[in-house]
Amino acid sequence: MQWLLTLAVVVIGILTVRPMGFSGWGLAVAALLVVNSVALLARHLPEHKVADRPALLWLTLGVVAAAALIGASRSGSGYLFAFFLAGHIGYRLETKPALALAGICSLLCGGVLYFGLGPGHDVLSWTLGLATGIPVLIGIVNRSQRRAVVAAIVAAESAERAARAEARTAVLTERGRIARDVHDVLAHSLAGINMQLELADALIDTGDLEKVREANNKAHGLVRESLKQAQWTVHALREDSLPLLESLAAMLESSGHRDVLTVTGTVRGVPPQVTQNLLRIAQESLTNAARHAPGGDLAAELDFAGSSMTLTIRNRPATRAVTAGIGSGMGLIGMRERVALLGGTVTAGPVTEGPDQGGWNVKAVIPG
Numbered sequence: 336m337q338w339l340l341t342l343a344v345v346v347i348g349i350l351t352v353r354p355m356g357f358s359g360w361g362l363a364v365a366a367l368l369v370v371n372s373v374a375l376l377a378r379h380l381p382e383h384k385v386a387d388r389p390a391l392l393w394l395t396l397g398v399v400a401a402a403a404l405i406g407a408s409r410s411g412s413g414y415l416f417a418f419f420l421a422g423h424i425g426y427r428l429e430t431k432p433a434l435a436l437a438g439i440c441s442l443l444c445g446g447v448l449y450f451g452l453g454p455g456h457d458v459l460s461w462t463l464g465l466a467t468g469i470p471v472l473i474g475i476v477n478r479s480q481r482r483a484v485v486a487a488i489v490a491a492e493s494a495e496r497a498a499r500a501e502a503r504t505a506v507l508t509e510r511g512r513i514a515r516d517v518h519d520v521l522a523h524s525l526a527g528i529n530m531q532l533e534l535a536d537a538l539i540d541t542g543d544l545e546k547v548r549e550a551n552n553k554a555h556g557l558v559r560e561s562l563k564q565a566q567w568t569v570h571a572l573r574e575d576s577l578p579l580l581e582s583l584a585a586m587l588e589s590s591g592h593r594d595v596l597t598v599t600g601t602v603r604g605v606p607p608q609v610t611q612n613l614l615r616i617a618q619e620s621l622t623n624a625a626r627h628a629p630g631g632d633l634a635a636e637l638d639f640a641g642s643s644m645t646l647t648i649r650n651r652p653a654t655r656a657v658t659a660g661i662g663s664g665m666g667l668i669g670m671r672e673r674v675a676l677l678g679g680t681v682t683a684g685p686v687t688e689g690p691d692q693g694g695w696n697v698k699a700v701i702p703g
Contacts, residue, residue: 338379344415345372352404352411360407360454367404371416374400378423387428394424394436402443405464406453414459417444417467425474426481437471511672524561527626528554560625579610583617583637590621592633600639609701612673613646616681619666620648620697630654631694643679644701649686652693670699677701 352368354361374397385393401417421440425433444464447453531554538547584596605613617635624633631651638645667683674681679701686694 341375341379341419344375344412344419347412347415348372352408352413354409364404364407367400367407368413370400371397371404371413375416375419375423378420378427382427390427391432391436394420394427395439398424398436398440398443401440401467402447402464403453405444405459406447409454414444414463414467417464418470421468422470422474425471425476426478427474430475433471433475437468439468441465441468508676524557524622527557528561531557579605579613580637582610582614583635586614586617586621587633587635590625590633592621592635595632595634597634597636598639599636602639605644606703609644609677609703612677613644613699613701616646616670616673616697616699617648619670620650623666624648624650624695628653628694642702644703645698646701647696647698649691649696650694651691670697674699674701678703 348368348371349355352364355365355368356362357365374393377393377397397420398417401413401420404413404416417440421437424436424440427433428436441464444467445461446464448459448464449461531550535547535550535554538550580596580598580602587593587595621633624631628650631653633648633650635649636645636647638647670681670683679699681697681699683697684695686692686696
């Protein structure tokens with residue numbers, strides 16, 4: 336639309352401005368018309384390609400040429416160049432220089448008509464010349480609106496980038512949580528199953544079928560235990576909240592430890608995220624106890640203090656032979672990551688004194 340308007344002004348000027356020729360006064364008018372046309376067409380140059388000072392110089396020369404064309408022509412619509420240039424002055428320049436240059440445009444055009452400089456045309460009043468600077472206000476309004484739109488676009492793009500970064504962080508956090516859950520279910524159980532199957536495979540060559548059956552039965556037992564852990568993992572990955580006390584008691588009982596949970600303090604509601612992470616910490620502790628201290632007694636305590644909640648799981652030394660195996664080393668790391676996400680702390684290590692000496696103790700403290 337702007338291009339069409341610009342071309343329309345140029346065409347109208349060519350058709351109406353007189354005199355026009357290749358010599359004398361007609362040549363001067365033709366030259367001024369060309370200068371005005373170039374100045375008007377230049378307003379379509381991208382802003383980032385024209386600095387402020389060159390733009391001010393070009394628009395100043397355009398204003399002078401527009402006033403000169405009004406005075407030099409005897410008839411026509413040469414004054415349209417002044418109106419359109421004044422409007423672009425308000426759009427291209429800052430407010431103060433734009434108003435100053437628009438005022439100069441009004442004074443030049445009004446003065447040319449008022450003092451009758453050049454041939455002029457009597458049908459135009461000097462007040463029309465003074466009015467040529469008024470479109471600068473429209474240009475200023477358009478510039479303000481454009482800047483507001485640009486600022487809104489920049490703000491929207493910034494908000495979108497922030498949202499993408501936040502979403503990526505959330506995805507990475509969720510991936511880390513799922514990785515810990517997968518480890519808790521698979522790392523210990525699959526390592527134990529693989530070890531028993533390798534043992535059974537090695538015993539086949541010896542012909543000792545009793546030991547082969549024993550290794551096979553242990554592998555089946557580990558599979559059943561893995562299925563139980565998988566069920567707990569599925570529950571933990573769901574969004575709905577599990578009841579902490581009931582779930583913890585059921586987990587202990589399914590691991591072969593009945594009535595070993597002690598609850599102290601005033602029981603209160605627990606956020607779903609805290610419940611899920613405490614259950615996963617308990618599951619990791621029970622898995623480690625079953626693997627490294629088979630047959631040993633186990634005790635669990637859940638303490639609701641005023642500003643924190645503490646889960647403690649302690650197992651005594653093994654009463655049966657411990658089968659050597661290689662763990663992934665990620666269990667304790669997963670516990671620490673879970674507790675760190677909740678702003679708490681976890682300690683895990685051997686018991687060095689008391690009736691449980693030689694056992695293992697895990698203690699997780701969660702604020703809130």
